[in-house]
Amino acid sequence: MVDPTRGVLYPGRLPLLHRLPADEEARDLIAWFWVPEWDLEPGIVSRQHVVGYPALNLVVEPEGVTLSGATSIATHRDLEGRGWAVGALLRPAAVRTLTEAPAELVDREIALAAPELHTAVVAAMTTDPERHRRATRVVADWLRLRSGPITDAARQANAMVDALVGEDAARSPEEAASRLAVSVRTLQRLAHRYVGVAPAAMIRRRRLQDAADRLRADPRQDLAALAAELGYADHAHLSRDFTAVLGIAPSAYRVVPAGRSGVRES
Template sequence: MANSTGGVLYPARLPQFHRLPAVGQVAELVAWFWIPEWDVEPGHTSRQEIVGYPALNLVVEQDGVTLSGATTRASHRDLRGHGWAVGALLRPAAVGALIDDPASLVDHMRTLDEPALHAEVTRAMATGEGHRDRAVSVFSHWLVDRVGAPTDAARLANAMAEALAGDGGALTPAEAATRLAVSVRTLERMAHRSVGISPAAMIRRRRLQDAAQLVRDDPGADLSTIAAELGYADHAHLTRDFRAVLGIAPRTYRADVEE
C-alpha cells in the first residue's frame, strides 16, 4: 500500500496532496500519514472522490479531530476556501486505544475530544517550510504516547491487515488464514475487532482499489487481463464490483479519468 494516490479516484483533480511515511515507533500504529492542502477560489468547489482503504483514519483538521471508520462504498468531499487536513491511516494495533467497537463506525465518523493533539498539529501546520514534517512528528509522538507498546495480539492483527489488504495480499480469507497459521474463524474475529469489516470485504476493497489504479494508469490495458491479474472470476465480475461501489463501469471510469 505505497502508491501516493491509492484510493483517490481522480488524482488529477486533487489539491496539493502529500503522503508521508510513518517511521520509528509509530510505524506499528500507522501505515502512512496523508496531508491535503487546498486553496479553492471563492465560489468554487473541488470535489474529491475516494475509495477508502479498509482501515480507520484519525484526522486532524482546523475544526477538530475525527475518527473515520472503514468504508463499504465510495465517498466524496467538497473542498471550499482554504484549508488542510493531517490524517493517519491506522494499523489495527492503534485502533483499540481509540474505539472499543470499530464495526459501529463503518461508513461513519465521530468527533474526538483531543484538544492537545489538535493544538499541536494546528501549531505545526501554521509554521513555515517543513510544516508537514513537523505536523507528522507531533502527531506520531501523541499517538505513541496514547497507544503504548503494541501487544503480540496487536502485532498479529497488523499482520492480518497486511495479509488481506497489503501489497501482494491474499485472494481469499482461507489463503490469508493459512499465511498467518490461524483458522478462518480466528481471522474473522480479528478483522471484526480491529477493522470492523469482514476479511472478504477487506480483500474486495483492496482489489477494487488496485483495479481502479490499473484502469487509470494504463489506458491500453485489457480489462479482462486486469480482472484475471487481480483474482476476479472474469471481466463481468470486475464490472459488477465497480458498479456496486463506484456506480459506474470500468470503461466509463477510464473515460472520465482521461477527460
C-alpha cells in the same frame, strides 16, 4: 515508497497532497500520513472521490479531531475556500486505543476530544516552515503515548492486514488464514475487532483499488484479462463489484477525463 494517488479515483483533481511514511517508532501504529492543502477561488468547489483503504483514519483539521471508520463504498468530499488536514491511516494496533467498536464506525466519523493534539497540530501547520513533518510527528508522538506497548494480539492484527491488503497479499481469506497459521474464524474475529469489516471485504477493496489504478495507467486495458489477473471469476464479476462500490462501470471510468477540475456553484 508511499503511493500518493492509490485509492484516489481522479488524481488530476487533487489539491496539493502529501503522503508521508510514519517514522520507525510509529510504524506499528500508522501506515502513513496524508496531508492535503487547498486554496480555491471563491465559488469553486473541488470534489475529491476516494475508494478508501479498509482501515480507520485519525484526522486533525482546523475545526477539530475526528476518527473515521472504514468505508463500504467510494466516498467524496467537497473542498472549498482554504484549508488543510493532517490524517493518519491507522494500523490495527492503534485502533483499540481509540475505539472498542470499529464496526460501528463503518461509513461514519466521530469527533474525538483531544484538545492538546489539536492545538499542537494547528500550531505546526500555521507557523512552521517544516509544517508537514512537524505536524505528523506530533500525531505520531500523541498516538504512541496513548497506545502504550504493542500487545501480541495487536501485532497479530497488523499481520492480518498485511496478509489481506499488503504487498503480495492473499487472494482469499482461506489463504490469508493459512499464512498466519490461524483458522478462518479467528481471521474474521481479528478483522471485526480491529478493522470493522470482514476479510473478504478487505480483499475486494484491494482488488478495486488495483483495478482503478490499472485502468488509469492504461485505459485500453482488456477488462477480461484484468479481471482474471485480479482474481475475479470473470469480467462481469469485476464490473458488478466496481459499479456497486465506485458507482461507475469500469468501462466508463477509464474514459472519464482525469484532468484537474472544479465545480462552480450556482
